[in-house]
Amino acid sequence: MRSTTVTQTDSGRTVVLELDDELIVELDETPATGFRWTLARSADGVLTSRGSGYIAGQGPPGAGGMARWVFVASGAGSARIVLNCVRAWEKDPSPCSTFELDVDVSPRP
Secondary structure: OOEEEEOHHHOOOEEEEEOOOEEEEEEEEOHHHOOEEEEEEOOOOOEEEEEEEEEOOOOOOOOOEEEEEEEEEOOOEEEEEEEEEEOOOOOOOOOOEEEEEEEEEEOOO
């Protein structure tokens, strides 16, 4: 199993994985502002989520940290994942930022 980590600078790119490879998405986040990353479009059938969480930064309280999503390549094919940074309590929230990643998964040789 190979592990690939992507960040905000990888938005709009394509990642090539093999079955059972791990994909880690790490995005800057400052929960004190109310904005949190949410999964808007998953890659069902191609990627399986292994969970998500928040990693606090080293700064003072209220400083930003990192949202972390872990996926495993579970099926061959192509898909796109989309994460939006929104205030979840707002009605029809507009994202402050969007992360999109195309994923191509192939069987192991």
